[in-house]
Amino acid sequence: MRLLRDSLLAIAVCLAFGAAVAQPDQGPSQPQSVDQLIDNILKEKTPKTPAPKEAVVLGVRIGEHPDRTRFVVELSDPVEMRTFTLNNPNRVVIDMPAVRWHLQGPPRPSANGAIKGYRYGLFRPGNSRFVIDLNRPAALSDVLVLPPENGYGYRVVLDLFPTAQAKFDQEAGWPADLKAKEQAADMASLPQSPPLPQTPIKKVIVIDPGHGGVDSGTVGADGTLEKDLVLGVALKLRNALEKRGYTVHMTRDTDEFVDLPQRVRIARSYHADLFISIHADSIHDPDVAGLSIYTLSEKGSDKEAADLARRENNSDKLAGVDLSGENSAVAPILIDLAQRDTMNKSSHFAEIALSDLAQATDILPRQPHRSAAFVVLKAPDVPSALIELGYLSNSGDADRMQKESWRARVAIAIAAAVDRQFMTAAQAGPATARSTQ
Ligand code: ZN
Numbered sequence: 001m002r003l004l005r006d007s008l009l010a011i012a013v014c015l016a017f018g019a020a021v022a023q024p025d026q027g028p029s030q031p032q033s034v035d036q037l038i039d040n041i042l043k044e045k046t047p048k049t050p051a052p053k054e055a056v057v058l059g060v061r062i063g064e065h066p067d068r069t070r071f072v073v074e075l076s077d078p079v080e081m082r083t084f085t086l087n088n089p090n091r092v093v094i095d096m097p098a099v100r101w102h103l104q105g106p107p108r109p110s111a112n113g114a115i116k117g118y119r120y121g122l123f124r125p126g127n128s129r130f131v132i133d134l135n136r137p138a139a140l141s142d143v144l145v146l147p148p149e150n151g152y153g154y155r156v157v158l159d160l161f162p163t164a165q166a167k168f169d170q171e172a173g174w175p176a177d178l179k180a181k182e183q184a185a186d187m188a189s190l191p192q193s194p195p196l197p198q199t200p201i202k203k204v205i206v207i208d209p210g211h212g213g214v215d216s217g218t219v220g221a222d223g224t225l226e227k228d229l230v231l232g233v234a235l236k237l238r239n240a241l242e243k244r245g246y247t248v249h250m251t252r253d254t255d256e257f258v259d260l261p262q263r264v265r266i267a268r269s270y271h272a273d274l275f276i277s278i279h280a281d282s283i284h285d286p287d288v289a290g291l292s293i294y295t296l297s298e299k300g301s302d303k304e305a306a307d308l309a310r311r312e313n314n315s316d317k318l319a320g321v322d323l324s325g326e327n328s329a330v331a332p333i334l335i336d337l338a339q340r341d342t343m344n345k346s347s348h349f350a351e352i353a354l355s356d357l358a359q360a361t362d363i364l365p366r367q368p369h370r371s372a373a374f375v376v377l378k379a380p381d382v383p384s385a386l387i388e389l390g391y392l393s394n395s396g397d398a399d400r401m402q403k404e405s406w407r408a409r410v411a412i413a414i415a416a417a418v419d420r421q422f423m424t425a426a427q428a429g430p431a432t433a434r435s436t437q
Pocket of ligand 1: 210211217218226279280312
């Protein structure tokens with residue numbers, strides 16, 4: 001059972017709520033005159049033949065009350081709207097025909113209400129959309145429409161009431177008819193030539209062997225250089241993935257220096273479905289051993305992870321790269337809400353990879369999946385993980401990592417994890433990484 005409501009604004013008019021909403025709780029100042037504002041907007045473009053009139057979104061207000069959070073959209077004309085909810089992360093979607101946006105920057109909701117923020121824009125030709133990001137699960141009221149009054153245009157009022165996550169999850173999801181429409185649109189965009197049966201679309205994997213050239217990375221007690229060790233494993237991983245039918249690119253396949261922002265750019269330019277960075281670590285405690293995997297976060301999951309990210313992020317500087325301008329690897333990492341989906345996929349891969357790698361080698365006993373602000377993992381649209389194969393500062397790890405058989409075993413375990421990542425993604429349904437979803 002989904003939350004799905006269609007409402008024609010011109011019909012559902014409720015004057016009883018008029019007074020409550022006419023006094024906004026917060027937000028931009030009230031326009032002087034709606035007619036005047038609309039006239040001004042329409043004057044910006046004066047087509048010779050009148051185009052079908054699009055409604056203009058004039059404002060949004062958020063009201064935070066003890067029992068509910070109220071979302072009010074002000075419009076020049078009534079439009080048909082529908083709402084539904086999506087989880088992971090929790091969102092409310094408001095769909096409407098194509099409208100023109102005339103918002104003076106969104107109001108900033110306080111942290112107390114259900115609304116964290118919202119995005120808006122064209123989703124598909126002819127279909128505009130609000131996506132409201134939630135701080136916590138919410139149940140939606142019916143959409144209420146108020147007629148123009150006191151200098152305001154039409155107002156659409158949606159109330160969000162607290163609810164349990166389980167209940168929210170139960171009701172969240174794309175309405176079936178929309179899903180069918182999306183799938184039809186996806187099919188229509190495929191090439192006209194008849195598709196070969198059972199031919200999978202090749203996923204693109206970018207492998208990133210850490211360091212290289214002037215940057216040796218960490219150095220083992222026996223003189224092993226991190227850059228050589230990780231390139232050896234990366235080349236084996238490339239073979240294993242190519243055999244499984246993936247398209248594989250590498251940020252480097254020889255002993256050359258590539259700076260960190262360039263590695264991110266390479267992943268993005270290939271529209272990689274997954275980015276795997278391979279490293280080996282060294283720390284002062286010679287007893288610490290085992291493989292670990294890192295994903296992106298603004299702050300480290302713990303001090304060791306944050307220290308490691310600092311060490312790895314520092315490698316450009318150590319190699320003498322100009323860190324001014326766009327190579328600003330030292331700038332703090334800010335993670336956008338839109339990056340959540342990518343980060344979920346990254347974490348999913350890290351968990352799968354750890355379970356496969358545990359069959360192939362020793363895993364760091366305590367918390368083998370950690371997160372920190374790694375520059376090389378910050379592509380907003382490419383799921384990324386960094387694998388630390390082990391510790392060159394531990395004699396057992398250092399010996400193991402020298403062995404060709406160990407390297408092959410680890411490469412195959414990573415390739416198996418890549419398979420599982422895309423198998424589970426395929427079972428989850430159509431692509432979900434749309435910015436306005
Ligand atoms: Zn490294």
